[in-house]
Amino acid sequence: MIKGPATVTVDGACDVLGSDVSGKTITVRAGKALPFEPRGRCRLRARLGRGGSMWLADPAKAGVSLWRGITQELTDLVGNKKTTVMLVGETDTGKSTLSVYLANVMLNRGLVPCIVDGDIGQGDLAPPTSIGAAVLPRQVTDLRDVDASLFEFVGSTSPAGFDRFVAKKLRSILDRVGPLGDTCIVNTDGYASDGGIQYKLMIASELQPDAIVCIGDNPELLGAFQGGPWQVLHATPSGQASKSRYERASRRLDQFLRYVGSGSHAVELSRIKFVYMDRLFSPSEILRPPIVQLEPENLKRMFVGLGSAGQIVGFGIITGITPHSIFVQTDVGSFDRIYLGNIRLSRDRAVEVRIA
Known part of the structure; x- marks a missing residue:
């Protein structure tokens, strides 16, 4: 390892x-x-x-020997039909690692895998607050080496209060990426206790996957999916996947900044619509904000999605706003919608600030 x-x-x-x-x-x-x-x-x-x-690791706790049986079952399940596989488990059980291994095995067998990354806090295919999806044309060792082609913007790094919205966005992106490959692997976040189990059931009900892989030793999570219209498989967790709080925060910040770019664009407010949780707001509502996300002090340094023709085309940070213009740090050259969220970055872009 x-x-x-x-x-x-x-x-x-x-x-x-x-x-x-x-x-x-x-x-x-x-x-x-x-x-x-x-x-x-x-x-x-x-x-x-x-x-x-x-270090030298015990093959019983690390490496692909943990998952060869599961992967064989899933690739056999694909056969000649479109298949959706959903991965669930607690934090640091190896969901992202298993999704990469499964995709690589499918590529070896001549299949075209798609991956949907539904972890809005620690995803690899999109920045935090967002969902990303990609078709894998070649084998990889890290999903962060993949250029995602499709995005959905949620606006939060936690599913709390956004659970139904996340499920809706996962359904939307799955509908878009599914026709492009033979199978879709849907990775989810590590929220798998207390209300997290109901949240995962909500996602499964929305996506209707062919198989659900429960990774780790959580009998309650495993039992919650039994009896559904999907095949349920249990996978051993990777004993090598844990990250410190510092490593987790650093990786998340890197993902924010990776998608922002270094360009800067000024856009007339009259040409922009604001969106928060699929609700549209006009620029004039900044004068009397109906939601805290539209308050000028909250808009400054907010991490946002940028849209054109109804699709997310990139991301940025709002750097300033005047009565007539809004300024965004981004490499996206043209956009007509700004998707608002609950996260701002500090002036030095080193710390997340959550909007109350």
């Missing part, structure tokens, strides 16, 4: 999550742990960054 930040050069035959990395140099991002599994003679040369580490 190698935990980032690290750069690993592979001399010999080796796999990472079902992807052949023989003779390649692999970047392991900070906070991410990947299983390098040699085939025969192989030498790994790792340059570790601050906080990076490497």
Whole structure:
């Protein structure tokens, strides 16, 4: 196992999550742990960054041997029909890692996998507050190496109070990406206790997946899906997936900034509609804001989605607002809607500020 930040050069035959990395140099991002599994003679040369580490792991607790049986069942399920697989489990059980491995195995078998990342707090295919989806044309070791093609904007990093809205947006993005591949793998967040189980049942009811994979030792979560119209599978959690609070916060901030870009655009307010949880607001309502998200002090430095023709085309940070114009840091050149959320970034863009 190698935990980032690290750069690993592979001399010999080796796999990472079902992807052949023989003779390649692999970047392991900070906070991410990947299983390098040699085939025969192989030498790994790792340059570790601050906080990076490497160790020999027990195959019973790490690597793809944990999930070969599950993956075989799921690929057999696909066959010649469109299939949706939903992954659920608590935080740090390996949902994202399993989704990558499953997608890589399907690619090996000539299938085209799509991944929907529904973790609005710690997703890999979209910035926090959002849902991302992508068709995988090639094998990968980290979903953050994939350029997502479809987005939905939620506006919160927590499903609390947004549960039905998240389920609705997951259905929308699944309808859009589903026809592009043979199977859709839907990854969900780690909210899996107390009300989290009802939330996951709500999502399953909305998506109607063919199979639900419950990762980890949560009998209540596993039992909640029994008896539904889907196949239920239980997967062993990865014992190597845990992240510290600092690593989690750093990865989330990196995702925010990755999608903002360095460009700056000024747009006339008269050309913009504001959207919050699918409700439209006109620029004139900033003068007497009906919601706190439209208050000028809250708009400044708010992380937002940017839309055109009814679709999310990118993201940005509102840097300023006047009676006639709004200024957004973004690389998106043209947009006519700004999707508002509950998260602002501090002036130095180093800290999240939640809007009450």
